[in-house]
Amino acid sequence: MGDPFDLNDPASYLRWRKEKLAAAPSSVDELIVEVADPRALTQNEHAALSERIRRCNMAIYASSLHEADTGIPRLLGGQFGLAHLDANWLAGEDGVSEIRVFDGGTRHHYIPYTDRAIKWHTDGYYNPPGRTIxxxxxxxxxxxxxxxxxxxxxxxxxxxxxxDEDPQHIRALSAMDAMTIPERVDETGGLRATQSGPVFSLDATGHLHMRYTARTRSIVWKQDTATLAAVAALEKLLASDMPHILRARLEPGMGLLCNNVLHDRAAFSDIPAQTRLLYRARYFDRIAG
Structure with missing residues (x-):
């Protein structure tokens, strides 16, 4: 068995490519699985979610469970082999973050905790390699x-x-110095050293991981022709309306389970009677199966 992510193994890539395109969902509806209780999935519910993860690295469950319980994402994740939470400093004691608007305190300085739009990214792009999400x-x-x-x-x-557009885009974005986060002060007032890394990399089991943000602040791209061309191609891709970009709005009881796919968030408006609240659990593990 070859490696489809090896630029020197085009035959394996073409086989994988054919299967990937054939399995790709054409609408977000194909991602949705109705479940009775995400904390305790039935065998069929688990199988349906797993099938979607294998196809496109993401699935959406829909339930009538509207409780404000951070155990829901943790118990769901545990059923897919997710055990090692990224208990970052803004998360709760159980490692789960409340994603809502904070009007004061530390959190309101960070975009996820506001009502502003968030550009395309994968989670934890700023984490060091040992804390890859x-x-x-x-x-x-x-x-x-x-x-x-x-x-x-x-x-x-x-x-x-x-x-498909140009294999050199992949080569450039796989370089260890493709994307750099400059030296910065962390949450404790300490200094975080400059950190460089690739956009595309493989984990120990040969699965593809992506590290990316469309933000222009606090990000420095390698200033060579190949990297800048690859970044421009990716930006153009994400700005398009191609069918491989799916649109979803999570409603109460729904959730996204994914292998840290690319995603963004539109700006939103709350009213006193309806304030947005999501729970986010981020893992160092990949979804099992």
């Missing part, structure tokens, strides 16, 4: 009064389309 659960307790929808794209499909 490979999977994520986003569970919706309350949706916004308006807005807040997301675009989603399988990072493997982004790789495929970029490689």
């Amino acid at each position: 490979r999977a994520m659960v986003l569970h919706c307790v309350r949706s916004a009064a308006s807005g807040g929808e997301s675009r989603l794209m399988d990072h493997e499909m982004a790789y495929l389309l970029l490689r």
Whole structure:
């Protein structure tokens, strides 16, 4: 068995490419699985979610469970082999983050905790290699009064389309110095050293991982022709309306289970009677199966 992500193995890539395109969902509806209780999936519910993960690295579950319980994403994740949470400093004691508008305190300085739009990214792109975010659960307790929808794209499909356009895009974005986060002060007032790394990389089991943000602040791209051309091609891809970019708005009881796919978030508006609340659990593990 060859490696489809090896630029020197075009035969394996073409086989994988054919299968990937054949399995790709054409609408977000294909991602949705109705479940009775995400904390305790039936065998059929688990199988249906797993099938979608294998196809496109993401699935959306829909339930009538509207409780404000951070155990929901943790118990769901545990059923897919997700055990090692990224308990970052803004998460709760159980490692799950409340994604809602904070009007004061530290969180309101960070975009996820505002009502502003968030550009295309994968989660934890700023983490060091030892804390790579490979999977994520986003569970919706309350949706916004308006807005807040997301675009989603399988990072493997982004790789495929970029490689089809020019394999040199992949070579450039796989360089260890492709994307750099400059030296910065961290949450404790300490200094974080400059950190460089690739956009595309493989984990120990040969699965593709993507590290990316469309933000221009606090990000420095390698200033060579190949890298800048690859970044421009990726930006053009993500700005398009191609069918491989899916649009979803999570409603109460729904959630996204994914291998840290590309995603963004539209701006939203709350009203006192309806304030958006999502729980986010980020994992160092990849979804099992």
